[in-house]
Amino acid sequence: MPEKVHTHFGAEAESVPQQIPLTAASAPEEIGRKKKRGNKRKRDEPAEPQPPRDHEPIQSKKPAPAPPLLEEEAKPEAKPEEVPQRSLNKTAPKGKPNNKPKPLTDTKTNFTSLREKASILYEQRKKLPIFGHADEIRTKLREQDVMLLVGETGSGKSTQIPQFLVNEFWCRPTPAKVPQKDGSVKSMTVGGCIAITQPRRVAAISLARRVAEEMGTPLGSSSPASKVGYSVRFDTSTSPSTRVKFLTEGMLLQEMLHDPWLTRYSAIVVDEVHERGVNVDLTTGFLRNLVSGKREGRGGVPLKVVVMSATADMESLLGFFQEGFKSQPQLQNGEANGTAEEQKDEGSSKQISVCHIKGRQFPVQTIYSPEPVHDYVDAALKVIFQIHYKEPTPGDVLVFLTGQETVEALEKLVNEYAVGMDPSLPRIQVLPLFAALPQVAQQRVFAPAPPRTRKVILATNIAETSVTVSGVRYVVDCGKAKVKQFRTRLGLDSLLVKPISKSAAIQRKGRAGREAPGKCYRLYTESDYLTLDETNTPEILRCDLSQALLNMKARGVDDIVRFPFLTRPPREALEKALLQLLGIDALDESGGISEVGLKIAKLPLTPTLGRVLLAASEQGTECLLDVIDIISCLSVENIFLNTTSEEKKEAAEIARRDLYRREGDHLTMLSTVRAYAGENVDRKAWAERHLVSHRAMQSVMDVRKQLRSQCRQAKLLPRDDRLDQHFDTSPVPILQSFLCGFATNTARLVPDGSYRTVVGNQTVAIHPSSVLFGKKVEAIMYNEFVFTNRSYARGVSAVQMDWVGEALAGQ
DNA sequence: GAGCACTGC
Numbered sequence: 001m002p003e004k005v006h007t008h009f010g011a012e013a014e015s016v017p018q019q020i021p022l023t024a025a026s027a028p029e030e031i032g033r034k035k036k037r038g039n040k041r042k043r044d045e046p047a048e049p050q051p052p053r054d055h056e057p058i059q060s061k062k063p064a065p066a067p068p069l070l071e072e073e074a075k076p077e078a079k080p081e082e083v084p085q086r087s088l089n090k091t092a093p094k095g096k097p098n099n100k101p102k103p104l105t106d107t108k109t110n111f112t113s114l115r116e117k118a119s120i121l122y123e124q125r126k127k128l129p130i131f132g133h134a135d136e137i138r139t140k141l142r143e144q145d146v147m148l149l150v151g152e153t154g155s156g157k158s159t160q161i162p163q164f165l166v167n168e169f170w171c172r173p174t175p176a177k178v179p180q181k182d183g184s185v186k187s188m189t190v191g192g193c194i195a196i197t198q199p200r201r202v203a204a205i206s207l208a209r210r211v212a213e214e215m216g217t218p219l220g221s222s223s224p225a226s227k228v229g230y231s232v233r234f235d236t237s238t239s240p241s242t243r244v245k246f247l248t249e250g251m252l253l254q255e256m257l258h259d260p261w262l263t264r265y266s267a268i269v270v271d272e273v274h275e276r277g278v279n280v281d282l283t284t285g286f287l288r289n290l291v292s293g294k295r296e297g298r299g300g301v302p303l304k305v306v307v308m309s310a311t312a313d314m315e316s317l318l319g320f321f322q323e324g325f326k327s328q329p330q331l332q333n334g335e336a337n338g339t340a341e342e343q344k345d346e347g348s349s350k351q352i353s354v355c356h357i358k359g360r361q362f363p364v365q366t367i368y369s370p371e372p373v374h375d376y377v378d379a380a381l382k383v384i385f386q387i388h389y390k391e392p393t394p395g396d397v398l399v400f401l402t403g404q405e406t407v408e409a410l411e412k413l414v415n416e417y418a419v420g421m422d423p424s425l426p427r428i429q430v431l432p433l434f435a436a437l438p439q440v441a442q443q444r445v446f447a448p449a450p451p452r453t454r455k456v457i458l459a460t461n462i463a464e465t466s467v468t469v470s471g472v473r474y475v476v477d478c479g480k481a482k483v484k485q486f487r488t489r490l491g492l493d494s495l496l497v498k499p500i501s502k503s504a505a506i507q508r509k510g511r512a513g514r515e516a517p518g519k520c521y522r523l524y525t526e527s528d529y530l531t532l533d534e535t536n537t538p539e540i541l542r543c544d545l546s547q548a549l550l551n552m553k554a555r556g557v558d559d560i561v562r563f564p565f566l567t568r569p570p571r572e573a574l575e576k577a578l579l580q581l582l583g584i585d586a587l588d589e590s591g592g593i594s595e596v597g598l599k600i601a602k603l604p605l606t607p608t609l610g611r612v613l614l615a616a617s618e619q620g621t622e623c624l625l626d627v628i629d630i631i632s633c634l635s636v637e638n639i640f641l642n643t644t645s646e647e648k649k650e651a652a653e654i655a656r657r658d659l660y661r662r663e664g665d666h667l668t669m670l671s672t673v674r675a676y677a678g679e680n681v682d683r684k685a686w687a688e689r690h691l692v693s694h695r696a697m698q699s700v701m702d703v704r705k706q707l708r709s710q711c712r713q714a715k716l717l718p719r720d721d722r723l724d725q726h727f728d729t730s731p732v733p734i735l736q737s738f739l740c741g742f743a744t745n746t747a748r749l750v751p752d753g754s755y756r757t758v759v760g761n762q763t764v765a766i767h768p769s770s771v772l773f774g775k776k777v778e779a780i781m782y783n784e785f786v787f788t789n790r791s792y793a794r795g796v797s798a799v800q801m802d803w804v805g806e807a808l809a810g811q
Numbered sequence: 812g813a814g815c816a817c818t819g820c
Contacts, residue, residue, distance in 0.1 A: 199817065199818075200816095200817060200818075201817090201818075231820085232818090232819090233818075233819050233820085234819095236820080248817095248818065248819075249818075249819090250818050250819040251818090251819070251820080253819075254819060254820055255820075257820090258820075275817090277817070277818080278818095279817095279818070279819090402815070403814080403815060404813095404814065404815090405813085405814085434814095434815080434816095435814095435815075435816065435817090436814060460815055460816075461815060461816060462815080462816060462817095464816085465816075465817085466816070466817075481815060481816090482815035482816085483815070483816095484815070484816085495814090495815070497815090539817090547819095602820080603819090604818090604819040604820080605819085635819090637814090638814070642813080642814065706819090706820085709820095710820080713820095765812095767812090767813070767814090768812040768813050768814095769812090769813065769814075773812075774812090786814095788813075788814085789813085792813085794814095
């Protein structure tokens with residue numbers, strides 16, 4: 001099987017769509033994980049040696065013609081739009097670590113080739129469906145502060161909207177006088193930058209790269225003149241001149257904790273709202289308060305808000321923002337004087353505009369199963385071969401399944417059947433695709449099929465949003481997905497197979513029509529389809545709300561009941577989260593945020609893990625360092641590789657023997673991080689030897705570094721560098737620190753040999769991935785309580801019942 | 812005896 005092992009991933013994924021008419025719109029999406037290392041540039045830019053850069057160079061995969069440069073062309077000309085940028089320089093973000101200007105050896109070459117590239121791209125941009133709407137969008141936003149924009153897949157909204165708006169008069173940095181809490185007035189500059197939020201990091205980065213190309217500007221911190229940057233966790237790349245910034249939703253929320261009025265921005269564009277992650281709901285709530293309030297923190301300078309969605313469910317959003325303008329009388333005269341209702345209504349309709357842009361998709365024919373299907377793996381097998389026998393190549397098949405288990409089962413079946421296939425037919429290449437799959441295996445999906453071969457990609461819903469595979473003309477949709485749902489009453493997460501929504505079904509189907517007309521085989525009947533929910537259940541109805549509530553409290557939202565939720569979670573869920581926050585002292589008795597709560601809110605951790613970190617800091621530096629190592633493991637994917645075969649399992653047991661600790665998973669993680677960090681020769685080889693995920697460990701080290709740095713800033717850790725001298729600390733203070741956050745996540749052994757939760761007396765089994773699996777100890781503490789086939793405790797350590805008693809009494 | 816997908820100065 002041909003395998004492109006060291007492919008240049010980002011460029012690979014982007015270069016394919018560039019040859020098809022969907023160009024810019026399909027550029028943003030890539031595989032779901034950033035390649036951090038080994039991302040070195042392989043191709044040289046024309047002529048001059050370039051300084052080292054943090055990020056990928058701005059250039060396309062295709063070797064761009066490098067024209068000889070004329071001297072007069074080479075000067076970066078001062079366009080009118082660059083004038084405001086000078087004043088922006090003064091108010092540029094301070095103290096960002098990443099915007100150190102890099103020396104540019106040949107600025108002239110750089111800028112000219114960038115401009116030429118941009119002018120080529122301009123021809124493509126003009127063909128995007130949204131391009132003709134530029135004036136309309138600009139006009140509407142000059143008059144109104146809020147725009148709701150439905151832009152179907154392929155409309156080009158994510159790349160074009162910021163470019164339409166960046167040179168608008170309202171987008172300039174504006175001097176303003178901002179009243180301070182102490183009654184004084186501060187002169188400052190407000191606005192000048194557009195933020196575009198994305199749910200995923202790769203999307204933020206690749207969109208920034210694309211828009212920088214289109215605007216003919218260097219990307220991010222590569223040049224002080226760069227106008228386009230991005231900001232995601234562990235990787236911020238902006239310059240003093242950044243005017244368009246792509247960031248993750250979480251990053252914007254984090255910025256809002258420090259700058260509640262978003263004074264650096266003239267506009268916030270919230271993209272992919274239809275996905276309805278919990279961060280989008282928080283963002284829209286905060287933004288509604290901001291735009292419909294008096295803007296006092298911005299010195300009266302307006303903030304434009306564009307909310308973008310790929311599906312047409314705009315009515316609820318329209319109602320949502322209208323409600324904001326109605327319920328908070330404000331505006332020009334400043335005083336809320338309770339005047340006539342109709343005045344407010346006028347105000348609200350004038351403030352919001354709606355825009356609908358058609359997408360560009362090829363037609364996709366839908367074929368339903370004539371009768372209900374009980375075994376969708378078997379049904380998928382039949383459809384795959386039906387397609388393969390009937391349909392011409394090229395035309396790859398993308399099958400949506402529910403999880404790794406079904407993917408692997410079907411992979412086996414297809415391979416078995418393919419053996420007996422008519423040899424005159426094209427071959428079949430089966431490619432599994434799920435998040436837990438190692439990176440190299442994921443990348444195989446993107447390599448073009450060998451001659452006379454049809455790719456059959458068996459994917460989880462990773463392929464619905466996070467990963468775009470080119471070449472697909474046939475989609476097989478089982479109509480199901482695994483969904484995580486937090487059960488407030490039981491305090492556990494369940495992960496169950498559920499029917500997808502209509503909009504997810506449409507999204508899956510759309511994957512067949514990106515490059516050519518396609519077909520979508522639905523493994524359910526049309527009447528089943530009609531019974532599906534219209535949209536995905538918003539995450540805010542499915543998750544533990546404690547983190548969201550803590551964020552709101554930290555932002556000064558005292559009255560949760562009056563917070564503008566796009567979808568209001570049930571009272572019970574809110575109360576449960578409040579109780580949980582009270583239990584870890586993040587709130588005081590009146591429900592306001594406490595000192596502890598404020599500290600926790602700023603950490604990139606769940607409130608419980610944040611609480612554990614603070615508790616550990618009271619036990620001394622060593623305990624804190626150890627707990628940081630463990631928390632780092634808990635906040636990334638599983639660090640131990642799954643062992644599929646019996647042989648591998650044995651090998652894993654032996655390889656990991658020196659890492660395992662009988663105290664449980666927490667101490668095992670600690671010894672793993674220590675061993676990995678102590679390996680200075682070849683960490684990758686070390687990880688492979690121990691069947692530890694190198695990818696996961698790299699993330700662990702990123703988190704560890706971030707947490708250590710935050711602890712130093714908060715004076716919880718000393719500033720010296722002697723942090724890696726390990727002494728063998730006692731496990732007791734470590735586990736007791738964990739109990740400060742997880743006192744209610746405990747279970748004791750009962751006479752029949754099972755474990756029962758200390759609070760609630762429910763049966764819980766130790767997850768098979770735990771080092772304590774099959775072991776009997778007095779009591780256990782666990783990080784996660786998950787229901788799949790039965791109730792499992794994951795992330796388990798042995799504790800003593802009297803510690804549990806103390807920790808519970810302490811609450 | 813088992814692991815949907817994302818994400819955070």
